[in-house]
Amino acid sequence: MGLFSSFKASVWASTFLPLIVNALPSPHGNTRNFELTLTWEKGAPDGYERDMFKINGQFPGPLLEIDQGDDVVIFVKNESPYNTTIHYHGIEMLDTPWSDGVPGLTQNHIQPGCAFTYKWTATQHGSFFYHSHSESQINDGLYGPITIHPKASNVTPYSLITQDPVSLHAIEQAERHRVPMILSDWRHITSDVEWEISLKSRLEHICFDSILVNGKGKVNCLTQEQMKPLTTPAQAQFLSLVNGSHLTDKACLPPKVLAAIAPPGSPPANLGVIPDDLFNECTPTDAPADVITVTKKKCDAEKWVMFDLVAAFGLYTVQVSIDELDLTVIAVDANFIEPIKANSILMTNGQRYTVVTKLDKPKKYTLRISSVIDPQIMFGTSIIDFQVEGQEQDTTASVPFINERGTNLTADVVYFDGLKGVIPYPPNPIPQDVDATYKVKMQVDQTLNMWAFNATKRPQYLDDVSPLLFSPVPGLQDNHTITVPSEMSWVDYVMQVSTGQPPHPVHIHGRHFYVLGQGSGSFNWSTTAEAAAAMPEAFNLVNPPLRDTYPTPAAATAPSWLVLRRPSDNPGVWLIHCHIQSHLQGGMSMAIQDGTDDMPAVPEEYLGYQCSAQ
Incomplete structure (x- = not known):
């Protein structure tokens, strides 16, 4: 397998929602079997009824709860009237690129009345989510959470929060009962x-x-x-x-x-x-908010809870806050970091943040989600109902940190932006030299509903064509596709945004990336090393955060740029794209062929896939 095998073996090796579906471990306890049935039916998440996707009859889809190291088998039955696929956001799909769920790239669509089986290994741990990768079906409700619990042998950052054995045990117990919070925007039109x-x-x-929390909200x-x-x-x-x-x-x-x-x-x-x-025509609704009940025993010495904040937005960037509670961020996009305390967290489409908080006072605390983007003022709320058995609740209203626009209401509110001060845990030094640098232009494609990487039109691989993975074209370097040969290990991607654009949350499949630096103006250098030498204050080449989704800086009045460093050690065909759904559907994406001359053979069950109505 050439340099890919040795690279993976050495450098990178260091590196309650309702109804948990049919999670049936094998007799050996290392295989998780799930069955997801997709339907198209009426629903009213915010009090307004419309047609939408449901998964196993519910919205959002059921939690897939997994242990790190498990083999995962997901049988998807499409009983909706639409072609679709399922992508497992943030899952790197090591050696299983055929299960990444991108139509025309890694598989054919799952047609109505057909079924498809995804198989992969949970090599990572943390918070993820699954969603459709066909058109903008995520805006129709086709998504759900994934929790992968870490192995007991994993190094965790909990001891950086507290040295007290009782508190550490309470945090570890909170991890086994972590609570997903799926945050999303919602529209009354399909x-x-x-x-x-x-x-x-x-x-x-x-x-x-509206904004929804775990599928509930109001206008x-x-x-x-x-x-x-x-x-x-x-x-x-x-x-x-x-x-x-x-x-x-x-x-x-x-x-x-x-x-x-x-x-x-x-x-x-x-x-x-x-x-x-x-x-126009805003009609308020009075639909019930999502209520997350956290119950502890009076005898519990320490009352900690762990929340997984999942940004399943189609458009919004938001500030997220829970009244009166200090949130300690311990993971970004499922990657542990040195803990950082905050009162309000900035989140954009596709990102996940895992936080812990210590609860002392039984009370109903309001979770607030406030859009910070210019197109619209939008906000939503949910309730964290903290109860202690045998103890009365404080009935006073919780005091907010932020308003409907995400603005701090007192001067001492601490914000977390996902970059500043974020240090991976444990430390994981990155290589200072790379094998290639690719510059990618992000821009409007003539009209304000079409978008482009490197001046492309809508890529063909998003349509129902023979998957590129099955017939890769080694060496292909065009406006839609770039090829990274197997002898390459590390690649820099310089995302260049032309003037007059909003931030674009960049998501790359197949491997997470390090966020090295960002800035305003034109990127006039050939390499990151040259740019870092010219403006060292704009770069972190020592301990940059590891992410799978991160936004470019806003380019309202001047161009902007973002530099990402990614290992190219997982052979396959992967998508790099803006995670704003209208931008992706409008064409802002590109295929990365990673080491296709060193790629594992696609199993016959995927190569010869035909509609299965099992």
Whole structure:
């Protein structure tokens, strides 16, 4: 297997939702079998009924709870009317690229009435989630959480939080009962209908109806007076482009303002095809919020709880906070870090943060999620109901750290941005030399609903074609695909964003990456080493955070860039893309062929897959 095998063996080796589905361990305890049945039916997550996906009759999908080292077998039955696939976000799929779940890249679609079996090994641990990788079906509810418990032999950062044996034991127990929180945005129109309107209007529809926690939420409507103090300077500047403009009833930038910021020379937007209720007509609902009940015994000396925050958003970047509680972040995208305390955490699409908190006072605490992006003012809440057996609850309302826009309400609120001060635990030095550097341009593709890597049109591999994995093209370097030969071990990806764009959460399949640096302006260097020599303050080449999803800096008035360093030691065909669903559907993606000349043979059951209606 060449350098891939030796590299993996040495350098990198150092490195309650309802119903846990049919998790049936084998007699040896190392195989987990799951069955997921996808259906298309009515649902009303925020009090407004619409058609949506459900998984095993529920939304979000059931928790897949696994132990590190388990072999995982997931049998997916598609009883919906749509072609689909399932991707396991953040799972590196070591030696099993055929189970990554990207149509046209690693598999054919699972057609209606058909079934497909995914098989992979849980080599990692932490918080992940699964979701559709077809079109924007994640916006229709096709997602659910994954928890992988670490091996007992794993080194954890808990002792950096406390040295007290009782507290350490309580934190370890909290890990075995960690609580997933799936945070998502929700729209009252199905993704296929929305995309059809987007194609006709030539605009990206960046207006949603609610924020959900574990599939529950409500529509919050604001008056124009309530919107004024929450309107950002950037929003005000956008509104000034069209005289007399104001935020819509849904607190969104109106279509006419979006049309005014289209790239020069692009075809004019067709505003007449946009239904009025897509951006306007906010009707509040009173649907029940999600309630997460945490119950402890009075005799428990230390009352700790572990939450997995999962950002399953289609669009939003948010601030997340739990009133009155200090949250200690212990993992980012399932990778342990030196613990950092915070009151509010910045999260963008696809990211996961694992936090622990010590609960002392029985009380109902409000979880707050507030959008911080310019297209819309949007917020949602949930309840953490902390109970102690035999002890009365404090009935006073919990005191918030942040408002509906994520702004701190007192000067001592501590923010966590996912980069500053984030140090992997245990330490894992990275190589200072790389074998290749690839520059990737991220830009609008003529109209405000089409997006591009390196000036591409919509990549063919997102359609139902013969998967590239089955017939890789070694050496292919074009606008859609790059090839990393097997003799390469480390690659830098310089993500370059042209002026006038929002942050893009970059997600790479197949291997996590280190976030080395970011900045504003043009990236005028050939390599990271040259750039770091010129501006060392912009880079961390000693102990950078390990992620699988991280956003580029905003490029509102000037270009921006982000440098990622990734090992190229897992042969396969992988996707790199923006995790904003409208950007991915609009074309902002590319295939990485990692060592396809050193790739394990695709099993016959995948090569010869035909529709199975088992």
